[in-house]
Amino acid sequence: MAWSPSPLLPIAILAAVLFLQAPLALAGDPDLLQDICVADLTSAVKVNGFACKATVTDDDFYFKGLAAPGNTNNTYGSVVTGANVEKVPGLNTLGVSMSRIDYAPGGLNPPHTHPRATEMVFVLQGTLDVGFITTGNKLVAKTITAGDVFVFPRGLVHFQKNNGDAPAAVISAFNSQLPGTQSLAMTLFAATPEVPNNVLTKAFQVGTKEVEKIKSRLAPKKS
Known part of the structure; x- marks a missing residue:
């Protein structure tokens, strides 16, 4: 059966935008010092972020990769499609980014952390078991479904698991232009x-x- 966009996608985008429009002083990344600083991804200059491009176009602020589901045919049965500064150079210095995560039935986004950002997910479709673990070793977990929101605090280990028999998908919002991801299994082994x-x-x-x-x-x- 052909896939069609979830009717919740516009709501997800709106929820993510509201999250991302928190006061800049509260953003995970340093405050910007100018209107824009589009990332020059080819520059050899090393700074805390990316050097600024001299010539800017509207495409530097545009990305359409979150509309369609990603390919979940892999070991974990999940895939993350990022809309961060590496895909949208115009995000450089703005302290925000997004992702889409797709899950096959039984798919897992394995335990991982984002060292530079808090994450908020909005469920587009399906049902997920999600949770994070505090530094006191307490699991905070919940089952969420289409239209629900769940937050994973910055730096804490968290996961999402699709225990249903249908695909699931979320839109994630981050208060960092490049949150970074450390999967526990991959990091250690x-x-x-x-x-x-x-x-x-x-x-x-x-x-x-x-x-x-x-x-x-x-x-x-x-x-």
Whole structure:
């Protein structure tokens, strides 16, 4: 059956815009010092963000990649389509970004953190089990469905799981132009250079064989 846009998509965009229009003093990124500073993604200059382009066009502020669902045919059954400064250079210095996340039935957006941003999701379709873990090791979790909103505080480990038999999708809003994502499994078991096995075996109280098995499954696929 052909996919058609969710009727909740306009509401999701509006909710995200309202979230992103919080006072700039509360934004996750530093305040801007000029009207615009469109990112020059080709520049070799290293600053806290991106250097500014000399020539600006309307396309620097435009992106249409969130309208259609992403391909969830992967190990986790989920895919994130980002609309951050790397896709929308005009976001540079503005302290905001968005993403679309799609989930196949049974799909998981695995435990991860965003070190530079709080995240708010608006459910376009489907039902998700979501949650985050506080630094006191308390799980805050809820089942959310189309039209619902849930917030994941900055830096805390969180996840989303589609336990239903139909696809699900959300729009995410962030108070950072580039929130950063650290997936716990990939960070610990697929880092380069590798995290030493004796660190992982002691941390997870498992044997070397178990650690090596996980590493082999998460290792980048060779072309």
